[in-house]
Amino acid sequence: MTSAVTGPPETGLLLPVPDDDGAPFWSYTADGELRVQTCSRCGKRRFPPRPCCPHCQSFESEWQPMSGRGRIWSYVVAHPPLLPGYAEAAPYPVLVVELADDPAIRLVGNLVGAPDAPLGPTAAERLRIGAPVRVVFREVADGERRMTVPRWMLERP
Amino acid sequence: MKDATAIVGIGRTPFAKRLPESEKALACRAVLHALDDAGISPEEVDGFASYTMEETDEVEVAKSIGAGDVTFFSKVGYGGGGSCATVAHLAAAIATGQATVGVAWRSRKRGSGGRPWRNTTVQLPTPAQWTRPFGLLRPADEIGMLTRRYMHEYGATRDHLFNVALACRNRANQNPAAMMYERPLTREMYMTSRWISEPLCLFDNCLETDGALACVLVSADRARDCRNKPVYVHSAAQGLPAQHHGMVNYWAEDPLHGPAWTAAGQLWKHADLCPQDVDVAQIYDAFTALIPLSLEGYGFCERGEGAAFTEGGALEIGGRLPLNTSGGGLSEAYVHGFNLITEGVRQLRGTSTAQVPDAATCLVTAGEGVPTSALLLRS
Numbered sequence: 001m002t003s004a005v006t007g008p009p010e011t012g013l014l015l016p017v018p019d020d021d022g023a024p025f026w027s028y029t030a031d032g033e034l035r036v037q038t039c040s041r042c043g044k045r046r047f048p049p050r051p052c053c054p055h056c057q058s059f060e061s062e063w064q065p066m067s068g069r070g071r072i073w074s075y076v077v078a079h080p081p082l083l084p085g086y087a088e089a090a091p092y093p094v095l096v097v098e099l100a101d102d103p104a105i106r107l108v109g110n111l112v113g114a115p116d117a118p119l120g121p122t123a124a125e126r127l128r129i130g131a132p133v134r135v136v137f138r139e140v141a142d143g144e145r146r147m148t149v150p151r152w153m154l155e156r157p
Numbered sequence: 158m159k160d161a162t163a164i165v166g167i168g169r170t171p172f173a174k175r176l177p178e179s180e181k182a183l184a185c186r187a188v189l190h191a192l193d194d195a196g197i198s199p200e201e202v203d204g205f206a207s208y209t210m211e212e213t214d215e216v217e218v219a220k221s222i223g224a225g226d227v228t229f230f231s232k233v234g235y236g237g238g239g240s241c242a243t244v245a246h247l248a249a250a251i252a253t254g255q256a257t258v259g260v261a262w263r264s265r266k267r268g269s270g271g272r273p274w275r276n277t278t279v280q281l282p283t284p285a286q287w288t289r290p291f292g293l294l295r296p297a298d299e300i301g302m303l304t305r306r307y308m309h310e311y312g313a314t315r316d317h318l319f320n321v322a323l324a325c326r327n328r329a330n331q332n333p334a335a336m337m338y339e340r341p342l343t344r345e346m347y348m349t350s351r352w353i354s355e356p357l358c359l360f361d362n363c364l365e366t367d368g369a370l371a372c373v374l375v376s377a378d379r380a381r382d383c384r385n386k387p388v389y390v391h392s393a394a395q396g397l398p399a400q401h402h403g404m405v406n407y408w409a410e411d412p413l414h415g416p417a418w419t420a421a422g423q424l425w426k427h428a429d430l431c432p433q434d435v436d437v438a439q440i441y442d443a444f445t446a447l448i449p450l451s452l453e454g455y456g457f458c459e460r461g462e463g464a465a466f467t468e469g470g471a472l473e474i475g476g477r478l479p480l481n482t483s484g485g486g487l488s489e490a491y492v493h494g495f496n497l498i499t500e501g502v503r504q505l506r507g508t509s510t511a512q513v514p515d516a517a518t519c520l521v522t523a524g525e526g527v528p529t530s531a532l533l534l535r536s
Contacts, residue, residue, distance in 0.1 A: 014277055016286040026286075042451045047408055054400065056250070073407070074306035076298050077355040083275065086292045094293045096302055106407050108288045110364055129309045134319065140290070149290055 007116030009141035012085030018146055021049040029148045030057050032137045035063040036105055047105045053143035069100040070152070075111070075127055089119040097133055097152055112136065112151050126154060159427060162248040163380035163387035164534070166373030171492035172336050175269040176367040181213045183369035184264035184299040185221045191371040192222075196384030197258055204256030206246045208239030210273070210493065215263055229256035230444040235403075237443060237523045237524030238416070240494035241532045243392035247374045257375065263495035264369035268448060272365075288405050294444065297362055299404045300526055301354035304446035307413055308356060313449060313464035315356065321445040321480070322360045324472035329484025332510040336364055337488040361445040363486035370503065370510025373492045388505045392428040392517075392533040396420030399415055416529040417454025417522065424531050427455065432456040433490040434532075436516040437504050438478050438524075439497035442485040448472075455531070462489050474511055482511040497521050498532070504527075505536040 018026045021037075038045045039053040040060035052059045055069040073096040090100045093111045098104075113122050115136040132155035139148050168190025170176065170183050192199055202224040204217040215230045229250040233239030241265065247259030274295045293299060307313055309495040326342040329335035342360065350359040372481075380387035396419030398409070406412045425431060432455060440451045450465025457478060458466045472480035483489045483500035490496050500518040503509040509516075516536075 004454055014290045016290045018286055022286050048402070074302050075311070076293070076301040076305060076357075077351040077352070078292055078294070078298055079354065081272075082292070083277070083294060086294060089292070091355075092292055094291050094298065094302070096306075104410065108291050108293055108405070108407065110291050129306070136532075147290075 005144045007044060009139040009146055011117050013140050014018070014083070015121065015140055015142045015145055016149065020117055022023050025049060026147060028063060029150055032148070034068050034135050034150055035100070036066055037061050038064045045102050045105055047107070066099055066101045070097040070133055071100070072127070072129050072131045072133060073098045074129060077124060091121055092119050093124065093127055094121060095133070095152055107150065109149070110151050112153060113157065115147065115153070121156060123157065126157065131133060133154065158248060158250050158393065159536070160391055161252040161377055162390045163377055163389045164195065164244070164372050164376050164502050165375055165385060165387055166443050167381040167502050168192070169370040169496070169499060170368050172334060172366050172368040173268065174365065174490070176266070178262045180266050180369070181217055181221070182488065183367070184213045184262055184285050185266065185371035186234060186372045187371040188218060188260055191260065194463065195373040197375070199223045200225045200261050201258045203227050204247055204250050204259035205325065206231050206243035206261045206271070208233040208236065208243055208263070208493070210236045211263060218262065222527050229259070229289070233530070235524070235528040237493040238246050238439060238527035238529040240498060240523040240530065241393065241521055242395050242523065242530035244372065244374060244390060244498060244532055245395065246531055248390045248393055249375060251376050257379070259374040260370035261374070262369065263307055263493050265492050266367045267491060268367040268469040270367070276318045279469065281470040284405060293405070295320050295354065295443055296404060297357055298354040298443045300446060301357045302407065303412060303526070304444070305356050307446065307450065310413065311461040311464060313354065315348070317464035318361055318445040319344060319449045319450065320467035321442070321474060322347060325442060325471060325481045325485040325487040328482045329488035329513045332483050332489060335484040335489040336366060337484060342487045357444060357446070363443045363491040364488070366492055368490050368492050370492055372498060383467060384535065386506050388502045389535050390532060391409050391430065391535045392424050393531070394420045394423035395528070395530045396423065401528065406526065415450060415454060415478060415525055416527065417525045418449045419456045420529050420531045424533055428533050430518055430533065434518055435478065435520045437513040438446055438480055438481060438520045439482070439485070439501045440480060440489045440520070440522045441494045441522060442481055445487065448480065451522055451525045454525065455522065474513060479513045482509050483514065483518040494524060501532070501534050503536055
C-alpha cells in the first residue's frame with residue numbers, strides 16, 4: 001500500500017542503519033510503501049532481506065508491495081533503563097506484526113494511536129496477540145539524516 | 158570424544174557488583190586458581206579457548222600466567238551461547254592431539270563496566286536495523302517478545318517464571334559465594350517488582366556481575382593423576398539451527414523452536430545417556446523464560462510443557478530436575494554462563510553448596526536464543 005508520510009519528523013530515536021540488502025526496503029518506506037523482497041525464480045518472500053534465496057539459491061529478486069495489513073504476533077512494553085530518547089517515551093509498546101499477505105513475514109514496529117503520534121504509552125489495555133493492525137509511516141530525524149519507518153495502528157482502536 | 162577428556166580444575170574470583178581489578182587481572186586469577194585446583198603447572202598449558210565479548214585474549218593470558226608454547230587456541234562466537242563450546246573445542250583438541258592441557262575462561266566486568274546495549278554504534282547495522290530503531294534495545298526486550306508468544310501459545314504464566322527465579326534464588330541462599338546469598342525471594346516480591354520489558358520483571362533478569370572463572374581440561378589418562386576427582390566430558394555439542402536469526406529470531410518459521418533443539422540432537426546422539434538419566438542441570442538463565450524453552454529443547458518434556466514442568470518444586474533439590482544449584486546467572490553471578498560449568502563440576506565432585514545426593518550426571522547449557530552449545534558431564 002502507499003500512504004502519505006505525515007507530520008514533522010520525530011527526533012531523539014535511533015535511525016535504521018541500512019545494509020546493502022536492506023537499503024531497498026528503506027527507500028520504499030521513504031515513499032510510503034511497504035515492500036518485501038521476493039525471489040524472482042521461485043516466488044518465495046524472505047525477510048530480513050539477503051543476497052540469495054535460501055530455497056532455490058537464486059540471486060535475482062524483486063520487491064513486492066504488501067497491503068500494509070497484519071496481526072500482532074507478539075509484543076512487549078519496554079520500561080527503563082533505556083537509551084535517553086526511549087526512556088522519555090517509556091513505557092512504550094513494541095510489536096512483532098505478521099503480515100496479512102504472508103503471515104510468514106513478520107516485522108518489528110511500534111504501535112501508535114495516530115499516524116503522527118510520537119512513540120509513547122499507547123492503548124496498553126487494547127494490546128493483544130492476534131489484534132489486526134495496519135501500517136502508517138513516520139519520518140524520523142537525527143540531525144541532517146532522515147529516514148521513514150513503518151509504524152502500526154490498531155484496526156479497531 | 159566420549160569420556161576421552163575430563164575437567165580436572167576449576168577456579169574463580171569473588172563475584173560482586175564492582176571489583177577493583179581489571180578484567181585481565183581477574184582472568185589471570187581465575188586461570189591460576191583452576192590450575193592450582195588441578196595440580197598442574199602453568200607452563201604445561203598448551204591450549205586455550207574463550208568466547209566472544211571476552212576482552213582479554215589468549216596472548217595476554219598466556220604471557221601473564223607463564224604458559225608454555227601454545228598449540229591450540231580458539232574463540233567461539235555469540236557471547237553466552239559459546240560458554241560450553243569452549244570446553245567442547247578443548248576436548249576435541251586434546252582428543253585429537255592438538256593440545257594436552259587446555260584452559261577455558263571468562264572474565265567480565267558487566268557489573269561495573271556498563272551495559273553492552275548502550276553502545277549503539279556497534280549494534281545498529283544488520284540485523285539491528287529491523288529492531289532497535291523501534292526501541293527493542295536490550296536482550297530483555299528481545300527475549301520478552303518470545304516470552305509473550307510462548308505464554309500465549311502454551312498457557313504459561315508469570316508463576317511459572319517465578320518458579321524458575323525462586324529455585325535459583327533458593328540455591329544462591331545456600332551458596333556463600335553467590336551475590337544473592339543473604340537475599341531470599343518471595344512471590345510477593347516477584348509479583349510486585351518493577352517491569353523491565355513486560356512480560357519480564359526485574360527478577361526475570363540475570364544479575365550484573367564483575368568476576369571471572371576458568372576450568373582446566375586434560376585427557377582421561379592424565380586426569381587420573383590430578384589433584385581432584387575427574388569430571389568427564391561425556392558429550393558436547395554446538396547448535397545453529399537452519400534459518401536462525403540470533404536473539405531476534407522472529408523471522409524463523411517457528412521462533413520458539415530455538416538452538417537448544419539443534420544442540421540437544423547432537424548431544425544425545427553421541428551420549429550413552431538420555432534426559433531421564435540426568436541427575437542435575439545447569440541451564441543458561443540470562444532470563445527465566447529460557448528455562449522452559451531449554452527444558453523442551455533438551456528433551457526433559459514435550460513441546461509446550463516446559464512451563465508446567467517447573468510446577469511442584471520440580472527444579473528444587475529433591476525435585477525431578479534440580480536446577481542451577483549455585484544460584485545460576487539469576488542469583489549467583491552472571492558471567493556469561495561460565496559459573497554453570499564450574500558448578501556442574503562441583504556437583505559431580507560432590508562439593509556443591511547445594512549438593513544433589515549421589516549426582517553422577519549433569520547437563521550444562523549455554524545461552525538459548527543465540528547459536529548455542531551444551532555439555533553432558535559425568536563423574
